[in-house]
Amino acid sequence: GAVVSQHPSRVICKSGTSVKIECRSLDFQATTMFWYRQFPKQSLMLMATSNEGSKATYEQGVEKDKFLINHASLTLSTLTVTSAHPEDSSFYICSVPASGGLADTQYFGPGTRLTVL
Amino acid sequence: AQSVAQPEDQVNVAEGNPLTVKCTYSVSGNPYLFWYVQYPNRGLQFLLKYITGDNLVKGSYGFEAEFNKSQTSFHLKKPSALVSDSALYFCAVSPPSGGSYIPTFGRGTSLIVHP
Numbered sequence: 357g358a359v360v361s362q363h364p365s366r367v368i369c370k371s372g373t374s375v376k377i378e379c380r381s382l383d384f385q386a387t388t389m390f391w392y393r394q395f396p397k398q399s400l401m402l403m404a405t406s407n408e409g410s411k412a413t414y415e416q417g418v419e420k421d422k423f424l425i426n427h428a429s430l431t432l433s434t435l436t437v438t439s440a441h442p443e444d445s446s447f448y449i450c451s452v453p454a455s456g457g458l459a460d461t462q463y464f465g466p467g468t469r470l471t472v473l
Numbered sequence: 474a475q476s477v478a479q480p481e482d483q484v485n486v487a488e489g490n491p492l493t494v495k496c497t498y499s500v501s502g503n504p505y506l507f508w509y510v511q512y513p514n515r516g517l518q519f520l521l522k523y524i525t526g527d528n529l530v531k532g533s534y535g536f537e538a539e540f541n542k543s544q545t546s547f548h549l550k551k552p553s554a555l556v557s558d559s560a561l562y563f564c565a566v567s568p569p570s571g572g573s574y575i576p577t578f579g580r581g582t583s584l585i586v587h588p
Binding site: 360362390397399400402405447449451460461462463464465466467469 | 518565580
């Protein structure tokens with residue numbers, strides 16, 4: 357399957373700071389990427405759809421000013437958690453749809469563990 | 474709206490025994506169904522998918538799943554469990570049309586295989 361990387365794998369930051377998480381599609385170009393959030397022992401919650409060259413589409417209840425998404429190229433999407441607070445601590449995972457077509461397999465990054473002190 | 478139910482939070486099975494992880498879904502039209510596995514502190518890995526055709530789908534690591542339209546189920550199975558199969562398993566469904574292919578995930582089932 358396709359390789360998707362995330363950086364960093366783990367980050368600890370102080371409350372009030374901003375944290376940037378990168379998601380890279382290493383095998384193919386991706387016009388679309390997805391960002392998920394996962395709480396311990398819970399399912400993935402889709403946060404937003406990252407669209408190359410245009411604005412991200414956020415799911416209901418996700419603050420777009422807090423979770424900034426930039427899809428600057430066909431292989432890179434970034435998620436910036438601005439003014440992080442302890443409640444933002446979570447496991448953030450990105451994914452790339454295999455072909456960009458309808459209902460296809462998702463290839464997931466390894467995830468980023470964010471801890472806000 | 475589409476939905477996925479994984480009725481069991483945890484499944485326990487002895488090594489060498491068959492395992493089943495249950496999944497039922499609700500979606501308009503014919504669904505695309507997926508199973509993913511997640512190991513601790515890792516992203517999800519694709520196991521198998523059903524799009525069309527044979528109702529029995531074979532995937533990675535000896536896993537298979539059977540699509541049952543009348544029961545709207547897509548249970549994951551393996552004839553002989555390994556300790557290394559212990560992980561979190563997610564079922565997902567995507568609508569087959571309408572332009573939105575974003576999958577909906579079940580809440581996950583923790584599989585524990587005992588030696």
